[in-house]
Amino acid sequence: MSEYTQGGALANDDLDFSAPRNKERVGERSSAVVKSPALNIAIGVSAAVVVAGLALWFMQLSGGMAQTAMRNLDSWGLYITGFMFFVGLSAGGLIISSVPKALGIAGFGGISKVAVMSSIACTVAAIGLVVVDMGQPFRVWELFVYSNLGSPLMWDIIVLATYLILSCAYLWAQVRAEAGRMSHAALRAISVVALVCAVLVHSVTAWIFGLQGGREMWHTALLAPWFVSSALVCGTALVVCIAVGLRRAGYLELDQSYLVKLAKLLGAFVLVDLYFFGCDLLTEAFPGGSGAEVVAMLTTGPLAPFFWVEIIGCAACAVVCLTPALRRNGLLVAASLLAIAGIFCKRVQLLVGGFQIANLDLPFAMNGSSITNWEGSLADAYTGMVYWPTPLEFGVTLGVVALGFLIFFLGLKFLPLRPSDQ
Amino acid sequence: MAESKLVMLVDTQRCIACNSCAVACKVENNLPRDVWWNRVMTVGGPHLDAPSGTYPDLEMYNVTVACQHCENPACVKVCPVGATYKDPETGVVRQDYDKCIGCRMCMSACPYNGVRSFNWEEPAYHLDFPVGDQDVAPHQKHVVEKCTFCWHRLAKGLAPACVEACSARARIFGDASDPTSAVSQKLKERSSMRLLEDRDTEPSVYFLR
Numbered sequence: 233m234s235e236y237t238q239g240g241a242l243a244n245d246d247l248d249f250s251a252p253r254n255k256e257r258v259g260e261r262s263s264a265v266v267k268s269p270a271l272n273i274a275i276g277v278s279a280a281v282v283v284a285g286l287a288l289w290f291m292q293l294s295g296g297m298a299q300t301a302m303r304n305l306d307s308w309g310l311y312i313t314g315f316m317f318f319v320g321l322s323a324g325g326l327i328i329s330s331v332p333k334a335l336g337i338a339g340f341g342g343i344s345k346v347a348v349m350s351s352i353a354c355t356v357a358a359i360g361l362v363v364v365d366m367g368q369p370f371r372v373w374e375l376f377v378y379s380n381l382g383s384p385l386m387w388d389i390i391v392l393a394t395y396l397i398l399s400c401a402y403l404w405a406q407v408r409a410e411a412g413r414m415s416h417a418a419l420r421a422i423s424v425v426a427l428v429c430a431v432l433v434h435s436v437t438a439w440i441f442g443l444q445g446g447r448e449m450w451h452t453a454l455l456a457p458w459f460v461s462s463a464l465v466c467g468t469a470l471v472v473c474i475a476v477g478l479r480r481a482g483y484l485e486l487d488q489s490y491l492v493k494l495a496k497l498l499g500a501f502v503l504v505d506l507y508f509f510g511c512d513l514l515t516e517a518f519p520g521g522s523g524a525e526v527v528a529m530l531t532t533g534p535l536a537p538f539f540w541v542e543i544i545g546c547a548a549c550a551v552v553c554l555t556p557a558l559r560r561n562g563l564l565v566a567a568s569l570l571a572i573a574g575i576f577c578k579r580v581q582l583l584v585g586g587f588q589i590a591n592l593d594l595p596f597a598m599n600g601s602s603i604t605n606w607e608g609s610l611a612d613a614y615t616g617m618v619y620w621p622t623p624l625e626f627g628v629t630l631g632v633v634a635l636g637f638l639i640f641f642l643g644l645k646f647l648p649l650r651p652s653d654q
Numbered sequence: 655m656a657e658s659k660l661v662m663l664v665d666t667q668r669c670i671a672c673n674s675c676a677v678a679c680k681v682e683n684n685l686p687r688d689v690w691w692n693r694v695m696t697v698g699g700p701h702l703d704a705p706s707g708t709y710p711d712l713e714m715y716n717v718t719v720a721c722q723h724c725e726n727p728a729c730v731k732v733c734p735v736g737a738t739y740k741d742p743e744t745g746v747v748r749q750d751y752d753k754c755i756g757c758r759m760c761m762s763a764c765p766y767n768g769v770r771s772f773n774w775e776e777p778a779y780h781l782d783f784p785v786g787d788q789d790v791a792p793h794q795k796h797v798v799e800k801c802t803f804c805w806h807r808l809a810k811g812l813a814p815a816c817v818e819a820c821s822a823r824a825r826i827f828g829d830a831s832d833p834t835s836a837v838s839q840k841l842k843e844r845s846s847m848r849l850l851e852d853r854d855t856e857p858s859v860y861f862l863r
Contacts, residue, residue: 296795296796298774298775303774304768307758307761307762308758367795369755371753371756375755379735382731383731384732385732386734389734446762592695592766592767594696594717599690601688
């Protein structure tokens with residue numbers, strides 16, 4: 233069935249299932265997946281990594297953040313990079329799931345609830361990464377007592393919390409609607425609100441950086457729309473990977489046409505993202521001066537590997553997604569993973585790049601708290617990448633990422649995420 | 655509108671980069687190991703008396719860099735809990751260690767690299783006993799700190815420690831909203847510059863040329 237013939241179908245695309253003759257077989261297979269040892273092992277492994285991450289986090293808190301590579305002149309690192317990345321990654325599921333329902337058009341088959349579950353898992357990981365970055369996590373209550381509502385960070389905390397609650401509510405609403413206990417109008421209203429919130433959450437995350445006049449590389453009005461487009465890229469790519477993976481595992485059945493539709497969308501999103509990148513590079517480089525310095529740092533400087541992985545990865549992803557002959561499952565997953573890696577590289581460029589160029593380019597005596605590579609001259613410290621995470625940071629980050637996986641796997645196991653008619 | 659506007663003037667024709675101000679600051683505020691709120695930078699290079707420019711158009715001067723106590727502080731805007739705030743009566747940008755959640759948003763926002771420092775570990779000291787003024791707030795692990803314009807001294811009607819310790823008498827401190835004050839007079843007499851004026855932060859530290 234072509235996607236166009238379903239154009240008028242209303243919100244409940246989960247019911248619009250294109251392989252009815254396989255329903256019973258799939259039903260047996262998918263309940264087997266839920267009970268399968270593989271899922272239990274995955275849950276066990278992620279839980280173990282979460283516990284290890286927690287132990288490392290307590291080590292960081294008790295021994296001090298001197299154990300990270302962050303210092304006064306490069307004061308954010310892998311945690312905030314990961315935060316940006318996971319906020320972006322959380323977009324796809326919710327948007328893929330809510331856009332069709334909000335607009336009343338045909339959706340993407342039975343992946344709607346699984347996609348929202350991936351959003352919830354990514355949002356939790358994003359919040360977790362901010363928490364491990366905080367020096368005083370036990371003072372987090374102050375955010376609600378002494379809120380400075382003028383701070384972009386405060387906006388982000390409010391929007392992220394709303395986003396997480398809304399994602400959960402939206403998932404619940406879908407389950408209720410399938411059980412016939414909620415009207416489609418109500419479901420549609422929730423999906424519109426969730427969609428608006430999803431766009432806001434990326435914009436506000438961008439504003440944490442984009443509103444800073446102090447950092448040449450961050451201070452651009454393009455940053456918010458660009459964050460939305462990057463979020464769409466890696467979020468859609470994640471949904472493609474999850475859809476192919478779960479279909480292969482027999483958790484759900486998904487017609488290939490839905491996957492093709494997702495791939496086309498992904499291709500379009502990647503092109504928009506690359507276009508924004510091109511606009512930004514040209515605008516920075518054209519007047520010369522310090523903007524040209526930023527472009528040189530990205531294309532040929534210390535951040536070049538991350539720049540080129542992003543450009544080549546995203547371009548390759550677009551080629552695979554937009555060439556009908558190449559839209560084979562293996563290639564689509566590879567292309568999606570490339571796009572996700574590319575967007576992660578973009579986050580690294582943005583974060584490290586912000587600190588890579590010193591505003592006050594004056595030599596001064598450095599010590600262990602000034603900058604990561606302080607044993608040398610200031611020029612030495614800025615020659616390579618100004619920041620590279622320590623093993624502790626990798627460990628803590630891995631723990632938080634595992635928490636995201638754990639939540640997702642638990643969702644697969646215990647929540648009714650499969651299409652309702654199976 | 656601030657009742658007074660405390661500013662610091664540094665005469666670049668007098669400063670010899672002796673670092674007395676940096677040391678006085680460190681002692682007065684009992685700064686932990688590796689923490690310097692105030693640093694002296696020679697514009698020409700990492701060595702004392704390094705000239706800047708190319709021969710024969712050479713210049714030789716130093717700038718001292720600490721919190722600029724901006725009139726339009728980027729850090730105050732972004733702090734999610736108001737741990738860094740502007741004192742309405744003096745214009746001094748203050749930092750409340752007990753409130754700071756250690757998110758380091760202010761460090762990203764501040765264009766003056768390195769004037770804000772984070773205590774990356776439990777504050778450690780070279781000496782076994784505290785030095786400086788006993789009214790200085792105790793240093794805490796995992797919070798951001800910076801120059802306070804010696805708030806504890808201002809409360810007693812004294813100038814910041816760096817002003818007192820400057821052997822070349824290059825530093826002048828006072829109220830710029832009072833036209834008769836020494837700082838207002840000097841700013842009228844001499845040409846001056848501020849760091850990164852293009853960032854619109856309106857710093858309260860002036861360098862006399």
